[in-house]
Amino acid sequence: MSPAYAVEALKLRRSRVVQIATLALVVVPPAMARGFLAAAENAGNDPASLKAAAMLPGLGWTGYLGGLMQIYATAGVVGVGIVVGWCFGREYADRTVVSLYASATPREAVATAKLALLTVWAVGTGLAMVAATWLLGVATGLGLPDAADARVLVRVLALAVLSGLLALPVALAASAGRGYLPAVGGLLVLVVLAQVATIAGAGDWWPWSVAAVWAMGPEAGMPAVAEARLLVVPAVVVTGALLTVRWWRHAEVV
Amino acid sequence: MSALELRGVRHDFGERPVLREVDLTVGTGEVHALIGFNGAGKSTLMRVALGMLRPAAGTARIDGVDVGRAPAALWRGVGQVIDSPFVYPELTVRENLWAAARLHGVPRSEAAAAAEGVLSALELEPWADRRASTLSMGNRQRVGLASALAHRPWLLVLDEPTNALDPSGVVLLRELLLGAASEGAAVLVSSHHLDEVARIADRVSVIHAGAIVGELDPRGTDLERDFFAMVHAADQAHRGAGRGAA
Numbered sequence: 001m002s003p004a005y006a007v008e009a010l011k012l013r014r015s016r017v018v019q020i021a022t023l024a025l026v027v028v029p030p031a032m033a034r035g036f037l038a039a040a041e042n043a044g045n046d047p048a049s050l051k052a053a054a055m056l057p058g059l060g061w062t063g064y065l066g067g068l069m070q071i072y073a074t075a076g077v078v079g080v081g082i083v084v085g086w087c088f089g090r091e092y093a094d095r096t097v098v099s100l101y102a103s104a105t106p107r108e109a110v111a112t113a114k115l116a117l118l119t120v121w122a123v124g125t126g127l128a129m130v131a132a133t134w135l136l137g138v139a140t141g142l143g144l145p146d147a148a149d150a151r152v153l154v155r156v157l158a159l160a161v162l163s164g165l166l167a168l169p170v171a172l173a174a175s176a177g178r179g180y181l182p183a184v185g186g187l188l189v190l191v192v193l194a195q196v197a198t199i200a201g202a203g204d205w206w207p208w209s210v211a212a213v214w215a216m217g218p219e220a221g222m223p224a225v226a227e228a229r230l231l232v233v234p235a236v237v238v239t240g241a242l243l244t245v246r247w248w249r250h251a252e253v254v
Numbered sequence: 255m256s257a258l259e260l261r262g263v264r265h266d267f268g269e270r271p272v273l274r275e276v277d278l279t280v281g282t283g284e285v286h287a288l289i290g291f292n293g294a295g296k297s298t299l300m301r302v303a304l305g306m307l308r309p310a311a312g313t314a315r316i317d318g319v320d321v322g323r324a325p326a327a328l329w330r331g332v333g334q335v336i337d338s339p340f341v342y343p344e345l346t347v348r349e350n351l352w353a354a355a356r357l358h359g360v361p362r363s364e365a366a367a368a369a370e371g372v373l374s375a376l377e378l379e380p381w382a383d384r385r386a387s388t389l390s391m392g393n394r395q396r397v398g399l400a401s402a403l404a405h406r407p408w409l410l411v412l413d414e415p416t417n418a419l420d421p422s423g424v425v426l427l428r429e430l431l432l433g434a435a436s437e438g439a440a441v442l443v444s445s446h447h448l449d450e451v452a453r454i455a456d457r458v459s460v461i462h463a464g465a466i467v468g469e470l471d472p473r474g475t476d477l478e479r480d481f482f483a484m485v486h487a488a489d490q491a492h493r494g495a496g497r498g499a500a
Contacts, residue, residue, distance in 0.1 A: 003356040003357050003359070004357070006356055006362070007353040007356055007357055010345065010349060010353060011342055011344065011345065011353075014344040014345055014349070015344050016344065094338065094343075095337050095338035096338060096340065096341070096342060098306065098336055098337040098338055099334075099335075099336075099338065099339065099340035099354075099398070099401070100357070101304060101305065101306045101334075101336075102304040102305060102306070102329055102332050102334050102411075103329055103357050103358055104326045104327070104329045104330040104357065104358050104359030104405075105326070105356075105357040105358075105359070106326065110357075252301075252306060252307050252308060253301050253306035253307055253336075253337070
């Protein structure tokens, strides 16, 4: 493993931010979705049950996975975005970036390693979240998903991976803004714009909405989206990564 | 050829000039101290020297190579502490030093030994397995200095390296810098402490208002008085030039 990858991997492994975010992303969304389903299954007249029943597309695995998609479409971007913002922004906020200059390991190699490892972490976390979803569903009496629900589970998996990747451009905000706060601001802008785009009917092409709109599908009242449109996601992720690496190559110490 | 050579370096922050036609060299085996008030331009000059800042004019060369085009192999021989030290709070002291060694080009098979070497040299063994977040400021500074030395650089650029160090740390650093210089390393160090500078420097340059205004003899009898006299003379000359221009 090259020095940049070895050192960045060590920093990620030791980081409490990463540990907490991983746990939160893997456990909380399935638990919340299962809680909503339990409330809907309760079929009571209390506000929580009525609200949950209105929010979910059905009962059983259908309702569970439908609720999960609504939660993870935002939680995935926010959770991964916080880690991405921390990973890049901390170098500026803590001024450790200065010690990465005048080094045998170019800064662009450090930035590339960060992005690559965060991609692996985001994808791995998404996979772990889906595994936790399956386990929690089975363990709480939903039985095994049928073929239709299994196809939805695959869409959840795709959404989890894409949501994580969509947070990677936060690295550019953290780097160019030289800290955590610009990263948080950038993340908020992405989340708000995704909501606005969906409400305004642009959710089937806006990069930070299209994955959720595609995953939820017409059964959740969303427009049908051709799979090819999902290519906009890697396009913005790669563009963001290239701009981030370019920033790290050329930025001066101020 | 000088290990580090700055020629005609000029830089401005907005309309405020911070470096004015600075020439400076550091030879192999030489400790060159840079002294001046806060805001005189010491840190900015060091940033230019290491390619952290592109000057408005002038050149910075390390071993004859423009720092803007310096390859990784050249940086392998450079160690620096500018601004904040290389200290990641989530890593232990030992892990920080290992990481610094790896990033500075020490092969994987030798990085652990390099880290152990500077752990011992900076007397950091008692804290080796503690997270850096739990260290005092002085020990964080020691870790930063150890990180700059782990790969045995032949050029060291240190900005106020005695910051936060206790007296034993200052003595330790002095011995390490003199030892490095005796083995051929070139050392550029900035400081406010004239007595410390007198103990380690072969040359002392005074920087004032962004310009090198002269050199002091580190073996002089009253370095402080010589320093203030030089700065005062530079101010007088500047004011005289201003009146002449008016």
